[in-house]
Amino acid sequence: MSRIITVTSGKGGVGKSSISVNLAIALAHQNLKVCLIDGDFGLKNLDVMMGLENRVVYDLNDVISGKCEIHQVLVKDKREQTLYLLPACKTLSFQNLDASIMAALIDYLKNDFDFIIVDSPAGIEQGFTYASSIADEAIIVVNLDLATLRDNDRVIGLLLKKGIQDLKLIINKVNLDDIEDGKSLTIDDALDILSLPLLGIVYEDHEMIEANNKGRPVYLLKGHLLHDCFDNIAHRLLGHKRAFAKCKRRGLLSRIFLG
Numbered sequence: 001m002s003r004i005i006t007v008t009s010g011k012g013g014v015g016k017s018s019i020s021v022n023l024a025i026a027l028a029h030q031n032l033k034v035c036l037i038d039g040d041f042g043l044k045n046l047d048v049m050m051g052l053e054n055r056v057v058y059d060l061n062d063v064i065s066g067k068c069e070i071h072q073v074l075v076k077d078k079r080e081q082t083l084y085l086l087p088a089c090k091t092l093s094f095q096n097l098d099a100s101i102m103a104a105l106i107d108y109l110k111n112d113f114d115f116i117i118v119d120s121p122a123g124i125e126q127g128f129t130y131a132s133s134i135a136d137e138a139i140i141v142v143n144l145d146l147a148t149l150r151d152n153d154r155v156i157g158l159l160l161k162k163g164i165q166d167l168k169l170i171i172n173k174v175n176l177d178d179i180e181d182g183k184s185l186t187i188d189d190a191l192d193i194l195s196l197p198l199l200g201i202v203y204e205d206h207e208m209i210e211a212n213n214k215g216r217p218v219y220l221l222k223g224h225l226l227h228d229c230f231d232n233i234a235h236r237l238l239g240h241k242r243a244f245a246k247c248k249r250r251g252l253l254s255r256i257f258l259g
Helices: 016-028 060-065 099-110 127-133 146-161 176-181 188-193 206-215 225-237
Strands: 003-008 033-040 085-086 115-119 137-142 166-174 197-204 247-250 252-256
Touching: 003 016, 003 127, 016 033, 016 085, 016 115, 016 137, 016 166, 060 099, 099 115, 115 137, 115 247, 127 146, 137 146, 137 188, 146 166, 146 188, 188 197, 197 225
Parallel strands: 003 115, 003 137, 033 085, 033 115, 137 166, 166 197
Antiparallel strands: 247 252
């Protein structure tokens, strides 16, 4: 039976989709069968970030209209053989999506996949409601600024109200120099405000943007710091312990969670 995890955030621009893509690849790299669902209707960007846009033939709207079967919508990743993408549909809105359709979709997928990762729309509108209604677990993605953390405090409350008790935190775009200079909040500040277990830290790096633009997720850059971040996050999600690692900052070595 699948673990169904929604990756969400109360605020846009935190890098939630990048987290979803790279986490899905990292899990698939552990020989797990993973389905990544692009739940951000209207934006439809996961196929581009994964370099799969030319492989998309059908979308969810085609399933609803009876044009194709569910299995025909799934796009197999060209690098990880156990990773599949269910692309979003720009012409379909959540207002026109019957909840029974999503339920049937998940029932079909959960018997065939170890993990179902749902990239939820940012915020707390109807898209968030759909994404959270099908999940058993949630990963909250934040940056180290007060507005983002406060927005996600509300998201956490809504998830708990929906009965999702297994909540974990990923802090993205962490810049150690900004923390040192007092330009951003600290990791401890985020943990104090949100009171969630820390699943991982992902450092700010221009390679992330470049990788997304090239359709080659940063996890594929073996030996890169961000590869290790996502590898460690995947292992923690599987219950494996990951020790502190060393990260260079201003020529010094700082002890901090790597990922």
